[in-house]
Amino acid sequence: MSRTIGLERLLYWFGLIAIGWAVLTFLLAPMAAALHAALFRHGGLAILDAIAELARSRRVRAALWNTAWLTAVTTATVTIVGMFQVAVLEYFRVKGRGFLKIAYSTPLVFGGVVAAAGYNFTYGPGGAITAALTALFPSIPRDWFIGWFGVLFAHTFLMTSFHFLFLRAAMRRVDYSTIEAARGMGASEMMILSRVVLPVIMPTVLAVTLLTLNMAVGSFAAPQVLGGRDFHMLSQMVLTLNSLRRPDMAALLALLMGVVLMGLLLLSQYFEGKGAYTSGAKATTRIQLRPIRNPLMRSVVHALAYLMAAIYLVPVALIVLFSFAPASSIGMEILPSTLTLANYALVLGGGTAFVAFFNSIFMSAGAVVVGLAVTLFAVPIMVRKRNWLTRALDASFFLPWIIPTILLAVGLIAAFDAPNPLVGNAVLLGSYWLLPIGYVILSLPLMVRFIRSAFIGIDPVFEEAARAMGASGPYRFRRVVLPLVAPTAILVAGMKFNNLMAEYPLSAFLYNVNNRPLPIAIVDGAVSADADQAAISLIYVTLIMAFSLAIILIAERLSLGRTPETSNL
Amino acid sequence: MRLSTLVASAAIALATAFPALADALTIYSPQGGERAAWIAEQAKAAGHDIKLLNAGGGELFDRLLAEKNNPQADVVLGMVDTSMALLKKEGLFQAYTPTWAKDLPTQFQDMDGMVYKFWQTPIVLAYYPDKLPVAEAPKSWLDLTKDQYAGKYVIGASAWQTTRMYLAGILVRFLDTSGEVSDEGWDFLSKLYAGAVVVNDADSQIEAFKSGRASIDLNWLGGTFKLAKDLGAKVKVVETDGGTPVISEGVAIMAGTDQLEQAKAFVDWFGSADVMAVYAEKFGQVPLLPEALAKSPVAVQENAKLVKPQPIDWDAIAPKLDGWLQKIELEIR
Numbered sequence: 001m002s003r004t005i006g007l008e009r010l011l012y013w014f015g016l017i018a019i020g021w022a023v024l025t026f027l028l029a030p031m032a033a034a035l036h037a038a039l040f041r042h043g044g045l046a047i048l049d050a051i052a053e054l055a056r057s058r059r060v061r062a063a064l065w066n067t068a069w070l071t072a073v074t075t076a077t078v079t080i081v082g083m084f085q086v087a088v089l090e091y092f093r094v095k096g097r098g099f100l101k102i103a104y105s106t107p108l109v110f111g112g113v114v115a116a117a118g119y120n121f122t123y124g125p126g127g128a129i130t131a132a133l134t135a136l137f138p139s140i141p142r143d144w145f146i147g148w149f150g151v152l153f154a155h156t157f158l159m160t161s162f163h164f165l166f167l168r169a170a171m172r173r174v175d176y177s178t179i180e181a182a183r184g185m186g187a188s189e190m191m192i193l194s195r196v197v198l199p200v201i202m203p204t205v206l207a208v209t210l211l212t213l214n215m216a217v218g219s220f221a222a223p224q225v226l227g228g229r230d231f232h233m234l235s236q237m238v239l240t241l242n243s244l245r246r247p248d249m250a251a252l253l254a255l256l257m258g259v260v261l262m263g264l265l266l267l268s269q270y271f272e273g274k275g276a277y278t279s280g281a282k283a284t285t286r287i288q289l290r291p292i293r294n295p296l297m298r299s300v301v302h303a304l305a306y307l308m309a310a311i312y313l314v315p316v317a318l319i320v321l322f323s324f325a326p327a328s329s330i331g332m333e334i335l336p337s338t339l340t341l342a343n344y345a346l347v348l349g350g351g352t353a354f355v356a357f358f359n360s361i362f363m364s365a366g367a368v369v370v371g372l373a374v375t376l377f378a379v380p381i382m383v384r385k386r387n388w389l390t391r392a393l394d395a396s397f398f399l400p401w402i403i404p405t406i407l408l409a410v411g412l413i414a415a416f417d418a419p420n421p422l423v424g425n426a427v428l429l430g431s432y433w434l435l436p437i438g439y440v441i442l443s444l445p446l447m448v449r450f451i452r453s454a455f456i457g458i459d460p461v462f463e464e465a466a467r468a469m470g471a472s473g474p475y476r477f478r479r480v481v482l483p484l485v486a487p488t489a490i491l492v493a494g495m496k497f498n499n500l501m502a503e504y505p506l507s508a509f510l511y512n513v514n515n516r517p518l519p520i521a522i523v524d525g526a527v528s529a530d531a532d533q534a535a536i537s538l539i540y541v542t543l544i545m546a547f548s549l550a551i552i553l554i555a556e557r558l559s560l561g562r563t564p565e566t567s568n569l
Numbered sequence: 570m571r572l573s574t575l576v577a578s579a580a581i582a583l584a585t586a587f588p589a590l591a592d593a594l595t596i597y598s599p600q601g602g603e604r605a606a607w608i609a610e611q612a613k614a615a616g617h618d619i620k621l622l623n624a625g626g627g628e629l630f631d632r633l634l635a636e637k638n639n640p641q642a643d644v645v646l647g648m649v650d651t652s653m654a655l656l657k658k659e660g661l662f663q664a665y666t667p668t669w670a671k672d673l674p675t676q677f678q679d680m681d682g683m684v685y686k687f688w689q690t691p692i693v694l695a696y697y698p699d700k701l702p703v704a705e706a707p708k709s710w711l712d713l714t715k716d717q718y719a720g721k722y723v724i725g726a727s728a729w730q731t732t733r734m735y736l737a738g739i740l741v742r743f744l745d746t747s748g749e750v751s752d753e754g755w756d757f758l759s760k761l762y763a764g765a766v767v768v769n770d771a772d773s774q775i776e777a778f779k780s781g782r783a784s785i786d787l788n789w790l791g792g793t794f795k796l797a798k799d800l801g802a803k804v805k806v807v808e809t810d811g812g813t814p815v816i817s818e819g820v821a822i823m824a825g826t827d828q829l830e831q832a833k834a835f836v837d838w839f840g841s842a843d844v845m846a847v848y849a850e851k852f853g854q855v856p857l858l859p860e861a862l863a864k865s866p867v868a869v870q871e872n873a874k875l876v877k878p879q880p881i882d883w884d885a886i887a888p889k890l891d892g893w894l895q896k897i898e899l900e901i902r
Contacts, residue, residue, distance in 0.1 A: 053899070056899075056900070057899035057900055058899070058900055059898065059899055059900070059902065060899060120772075125773070125776045125780060125781075126772070126776055126779075126780075142776070142780045142781070143776075143781075224769070228773075229766075229767045229768075229769075240898050241898075242631075243627055243628070243631060243728060244891060244894055244895045244898055245631070245634075245891055246895060413635050417635055417636070417637065417638055417639070418638045419638070427638045427639035428639075429635060429636055429638070429639055430635075430636040430639040430640065430641040431639065508628075512622075512641055513595050513620055513622040513641055514620075516622070524601070533602060
């Protein structure tokens with residue numbers, strides 16, 4: 001017994017040192033390098049010049065303004081759409097709930113570059129919807145979707161995944177007996193919604209809103225693909241500046257975004273602290289779906305619910321359909337007239353077209369596994385021991401969230417483009433490993449965020465009981481704590497895996513000739529005028545969606561259906 | 570337990586997957602799509618084990634500079650004059666005179682023996698006579714800002730080599746005595762952008778012609794022909810007043826290569842008259858080797874004389890290009 005405990009202690013210290021080294025090397029050093037790049041140019045302090053140049057630029061000012069107002073509007077529209085979905089799925093009795101649920105879950109598997117390309121394929125100038133619309137109303141310009149409207153539309157419907165996952169879970173935690181009691185006292189439906197249900201889910205609503213804000217500020221793929229000439233956002237500007245070989249200006253602009261995101265993060269932690277309540281043991285009465293009494297209201301809700309489902313499903317359906325079409329019909333026909341499996345044979349045949357798919361699965365899975373291991377090791381320590389060291393660690397894990405991905409990429413390049421003593425004087429840039437390391441860094445904030453919530457949400461009674469029965473610390477962790485956080489861990493791992501499969505900005509900077517990942521292949525294909533490339537790109541998108549769907553279904557089955565509920569966002 | 574199994578199997582998969590990837594000669598090239606596929610296929614048939622990484626010219630350039638201390642490429646192929654000149658200045662290349670270089674006209678040879686050009690292409694001003702009557706076609710690059718052409722020409726992404734080159738070709742006409750672009754030049758460029766359809770990707774470029782009002786194509790010659798083929802329309806190249814920028818693309822071996830012999834063999838093979846002639850036949854690219862040009866189809870030989878070149882000193886422009894592009898990206902477009 002004591003020998004195993006000795007070994008566990010050894011592993012514990014080894015783990016701590018390894019995490020300390022990793023945080024220093026792959027988080028703090030790149031950040032310092034990026035900061036250095038922002039402040040100095042050609043060896044001199046040139047920050048004032050860079051600020052002046054940025055302020056002079058008409059396009060930088062436009063990007064700032066666009067990002068600010070679009071983020072604000074996006075947050076509002078996403079909240080409306082997301083709350084409506086939760087109401088339809090978890091509160092009101094609506095026909096075809098299963099179907100609607102599938103439709104509303106598509107943002108989980110259809111995000112980032114993949115979704116932006118898909119929307120362009122559907123609503124863009126060459127898209128099927130546009131072709132149908134212009135056939136009906138010839139006065140509509142073919143690029144009607146391109147510009148701020150398309151970006152807002154894409155944001156509104158693609159950023160509801162947090163609502164779908166976490167607000168639904170919160171809704172299920174509403175104690176039905178309180179609703180019954182309110183009704184018994186004669187409260188109206190509106191009264192019940194606003195005075196009984198809303199207060200319970202409010203902390204989650206706020207947290208989810210902040211996550212949405214965070215996503216909208218850093219949005220890259222949607223404006224890049226759908227913004228067209230007249231609408232661009234900050235992250236595009238950062239990328240442009242970097243490609244103009246002005247990393248100082250790029251880093252400065254990215255830092256500005258970082259400050260805003262940092263403010264948001266602090267806000268969200270404040271709300272989390274306020275709304276923290278334990279779960280795991282509460283015997284709540286499960287919520288029952290409420291029929292809508294007013295027939296007019298009922299029709300309106302149904303119509304809206306199905307319209308929304310159509311908006312979600314049409315792009316996905318078209319992509320899947322066209323992935324079976326011969327390359328020549330892509331962009332030429334509204335619906336394909338013939339179907340073939342030739343495209344799939346090309347990609348799955350194991351030739352060069354398959355390599356990108358394999359690379360992405362391999363690196364994303366590896367990153368998620370490593371990220372999860374780090375998180376599960378570090379979070380309990382951070383939750384239990386609050387001192388300056390764990391606080392610093394905590395803050396470090398959130399750095400990648402407040403730091404725009406592109407700045408992270410610039411930092412990683414700056415830190416590892418020359419021999420670096422932290423990694424044994426190796427030059428990591430250009431090697432296979434820098435991109436998967438970047439993926440791990442990107443996956444940390446979300447994992448730490450949710451798994452910490454899960455740990456905080458564990459009712460202390462469980463551990464106390466186990467301790468009272470003489471279970472050792474590591475044993476308690478394995479047999480009591482881990483099963484309680486496992487559902488959250490699985491879900492967040494699945495989400496992150498899917499994100500990484502469609503991650504573009506970091507991949508574009510760090511991929512090398514041996515690990516060219518799927519998002520790069522998709523963008524190359526999507527922007528290529530070559531019809532065969534476009535066809536392969538559609539197959540990639542379809543495969544990613546199928547794969548992600550499987551992951552999410554498994555994760556959801558393992559997590560949402562299980563009691564006790566631990567997603568305590 | 571299951572976690573450790575996963576990690577272990579991942580490690581094994583990695584260990585087995587990697588040695589197989591290590592040997593191929595890595596070539597960075599902006600040649601993409603079917604051209605890249607053709608090069609890879611032909612090289613393989615000739616016994617060269619190569620791996621192509623293709624991306625936009627600007628992106629590849631950044632990548633090569635960033636990877637300076639850990640070069641991944643063995644050979645750089647097909648970057649334009651300005652990029653090759655700057656990369657050479659950064660010390661990324663090593664000297665090697667390919668076997669075919671002795672017959673190359675001297676202006677395409679490198680004084681330091683590092684960069685050798687193998688084909689050239691004019692960046693042309695072309696139009697579609699079906700949409701724009703011959704009499705109304707522009708006669709010079711400087712005609713584009715006239716009101717009648719507003720919304721009819723397309724400017725591509727400034728990350729594309731082609732776009733960079735014709736923008737440079739326009740700006741050099743406005744250099745003042747100190748070698749800087751005059752205010753008049755920037756005014757012209759602002760007007761040029763104001764009246765243009767600006768696109769970020771090849772898809773939108775085609776779309777502008779297919780369903781939009783665009784009828785004037787600013788493109789490299791091969792790109793112009795390919796676009797016309799995709800559109801199924803006839804295109805006419807303008808012999809412009811003041812000449813057309815002609816760029817040539819070069820090949821060089823990286824200083825940091827660990828496969829010098831293979832790299833030399835590949836460069837010797839790729840630039841040889843036979844390969845160049847077959848490529849010319851397949852894709853219509855004009856080779857610089859006189860022997861290769863002689864073996865090329867008649868159409869290609871005619872393309873070589875299609876337009877009068879604009880005199881441009883690319884080496885002198887190269888260091889200024891970044892500043893120009895910055896001004897364009899931040900203030901003009």
